[in-house]
Amino acid sequence: MRIRARVPRLLAGGVTLALALSLSACGSGTGGGSSDDGRIHVLVYGDASNKVERQIVDTFNKTSDVKVVLDTIPGADYQQKLQTIINTPQAPDVFFNWGGGSIKPFVKAGLLLPLDDLMAKDPGLKSNFLPTVLDSASVDGKHYGIPMRGTQPVLLFNNKNVLADAGVQPPKTWDELLGAVKKLKEKGKTPIALGGGDQWPTLMWFEYVYDRVAGPDLFRKALGGDKSAWESPDSRKALGMLKQLVDAGAFGTKFDSVKYTNGQSVALVSRGKAGFELMGSWYYSQQQQDAKEFAEKGLGYSTFPTIAGGKGDPADIVGNTNNFYSVMKKAKHPEAIAEFLKLMYSAEFAKASLAIGNLPTTTNAGTFIDSASASPAYSHFQYDMVKQAPSFQLSWDQAYPQSASTAMHQAVQQFFDGQIDADGFIKAMQALPTE
Numbered sequence: 001m002r003i004r005a006r007v008p009r010l011l012a013g014g015v016t017l018a019l020a021l022s023l024s025a026c027g028s029g030t031g032g033g034s035s036d037d038g039r040i041h042v043l044v045y046g047d048a049s050n051k052v053e054r055q056i057v058d059t060f061n062k063t064s065d066v067k068v069v070l071d072t073i074p075g076a077d078y079q080q081k082l083q084t085i086i087n088t089p090q091a092p093d094v095f096f097n098w099g100g101g102s103i104k105p106f107v108k109a110g111l112l113l114p115l116d117d118l119m120a121k122d123p124g125l126k127s128n129f130l131p132t133v134l135d136s137a138s139v140d141g142k143h144y145g146i147p148m149r150g151t152q153p154v155l156l157f158n159n160k161n162v163l164a165d166a167g168v169q170p171p172k173t174w175d176e177l178l179g180a181v182k183k184l185k186e187k188g189k190t191p192i193a194l195g196g197g198d199q200w201p202t203l204m205w206f207e208y209v210y211d212r213v214a215g216p217d218l219f220r221k222a223l224g225g226d227k228s229a230w231e232s233p234d235s236r237k238a239l240g241m242l243k244q245l246v247d248a249g250a251f252g253t254k255f256d257s258v259k260y261t262n263g264q265s266v267a268l269v270s271r272g273k274a275g276f277e278l279m280g281s282w283y284y285s286q287q288q289q290d291a292k293e294f295a296e297k298g299l300g301y302s303t304f305p306t307i308a309g310g311k312g313d314p315a316d317i318v319g320n321t322n323n324f325y326s327v328m329k330k331a332k333h334p335e336a337i338a339e340f341l342k343l344m345y346s347a348e349f350a351k352a353s354l355a356i357g358n359l360p361t362t363t364n365a366g367t368f369i370d371s372a373s374a375s376p377a378y379s380h381f382q383y384d385m386v387k388q389a390p391s392f393q394l395s396w397d398q399a400y401p402q403s404a405s406t407a408m409h410q411a412v413q414q415f416f417d418g419q420i421d422a423d424g425f426i427k428a429m430q431a432l433p434t435e
Contacts, residue, residue: 039067040333040340042325043082043092046072048289049149049282052352056343066336079402087111093331094340098398099137099145099324105402106326107139113327114142118338125338128345133361136394137324145324146341150358150365152280152320153385153392154204158300162189162275170302174212174241177305181250184275190252193274195260199409200397202255202416204278205242207318207396208304213238215311216391223399227430234311239415239422241307246416256417263290270294278304280319281382284357288374295357301378303385316391320398322361354379359386404432 044053050072057070071092073081079102085091086106097103106112119126126134129147137145158170163180166187171177184191195201210218214234221229229235245251258264260279263286268274270291277283287295306314325344327337343349345362351372353360359382366383373379386392397405411428414420420428 039069040094040331040337041069041071041092042094042340043071043073044096045078045323046074047282048285049353049356049358051356052149052349052358055352056346056349059348060340060343064336064339066333068340079405083402091328091330093333094325094327094337096148097137097145097324097326098320098395099322100394100398101401101404102398103137103144103324103326104139107144111329112144113329113331113334114144115146115327116143118334118341119143122338122342124345125341128363130361130363132392133322136321137326145326146344147322147361148325148344149323150281150353150360151322151382151386152282153317153382153389154208154278154280154304154319155283155301155382155385156276156278156304157269157283158276158302159269159272159274159294160298160300162187162272163300166275168275170300171305172302174305174307178245178248180275181245181248185249189272190268190274191276192250193258193265193268193277194251194255195258195265196251196255196413196416197257197259198261199413200395201260201265201279202412203396203409204280204318205245206238206412207393208278209242209307210235210238211316211318211391211393212304212307212310212312212314213241215313216316216393219393219396219399222429223434225434230426230429235426236422239425242415243422246418251416256413266290270298281357281359284375284378288357296375301381313390315385315388316393317385317389318393318395320395321392359383401433401435404434407432 042057044050050070053070057068061067082095087109103112115125125146126143133147133151134143137143156170162184163169166180166183166189168180168183169176171180181191214232218229218232218234258268260266265277266283266286267290269277270287284295284299287299325341327334331337345364347364347368350360350362350365350368354365354368354373357374357378359365359379369379369383370376397408400408407428411420411425415425
């Protein structure tokens with residue numbers, strides 16, 4: 001979050017626990033295992049995008065002697081569950097991740113297979129993806145991920161009807177956002193839906209406000225180990241603006257009891273109870289799954305507002321450059337896995353992804369937008385955002401090592417709750433490990 005997928009919505013609660021406990025049941029469809037049962041276990045984050053992943057698995061299995069089993073983990077704690085099995089006999093052969101900091105610990109532990117040899121044998125595994133995206137799953141000059149799903153910039157989504165009824169337009173500036181909050185409150189609406197119970201959706205507000213105020217360099221410095229970046233004047237200004245938004249009632253008073261991962265915040269927008277929601281581009285496919293008519297007719301979207309006097313380029317975006325498939329070094333069928341990975345740049349994959357609102361980062365994706373996209377206008381909007389962005393900042397909890405994730409999420413939640421002030425947030429961020 002993000003996750004997060006970043007991460008789109010999943011099933012939750014007792015089902016999550018039950019399926020986590022069943023991970024050792026190879027071939028069950030709910031867990032994986034790299035022990036040689038004659039199949040390739042591919043572990044993914046369970047959400048609306050699984051429709052495409054199941055289709056590609058079915059296509060592969062029609063011609064391959066070695067079959068792929070698609071295993072899913074529902075729940076917002078995919079990474080935590082992955083870490084509990086990654087170095088056990090129940091580990092998958094191939095698994096979903098976000099690149100960046102999410103795989104560095106696995107690389108350092110010697111668990112992942114460098115994919116450069118596979119790319120040498122099949123240059124298409126490299127040349128058919130946008131290089132800036134492919135490189136975001138590189139560690140120490142070696143490739144450890146093949147792009148899957150699509151690029152995931154964070155957008156400010158809205159309910160067109162709710163905004164129209166309140167006389168509100170998608171805000172282009174911070175002041176316009178504050179004005180929209182006031183008007184929506186007067187109409188008895190929650191201005192901005194927020195799945196604060198998941199914590200990671202709240203982080204998106206920090207990522208954008210910090211970028212608009214300070215530009216991308218502040219976070220780069222902090223990630224590089226310069227802890228003073230968090231106590232800079234720009235950092236304090238960003239925190240002050242975030243507090244201003246919370247104090248204005250932008251998110252209501254119950255956002256900590258609302259989650260994205262169980263569909264609550266998504267429903268607030270589709271049912272007309274909230275005006276906006278800041279979320280990754282997968283939000284379209286989630287609304288398409290949960291409220292198809294609303295997705296087609298009532299869902300609006302815009303870029304994040306500008307901030308007067310800010311150092312960040314208004315065209316900067318934050319989010320996830322892509323999701324990736326990484327391969328375990330001890331996987332038993334590397335040749336078959338390589339054939340499976342080739343499908344990630346196939347025309348079938350690109351068209352199926354576009355059909356649910358995702359935007360693949362294959363070099364051929366642009367040729368299919370008008371004919372295959374569920375919403376060509378939405379796909380072109382994303383494509384232009386990513387193409388024109390001077391900076392595409394990876395989600396903080398994906399850029400930092402995963403060991404920092406829990407403390408980061410807690411600091412974000414506590415600041416929004418008023419449990420800690422700016423100094424408390426700064427100290428929490430300075431304490432995060434960067435390696």
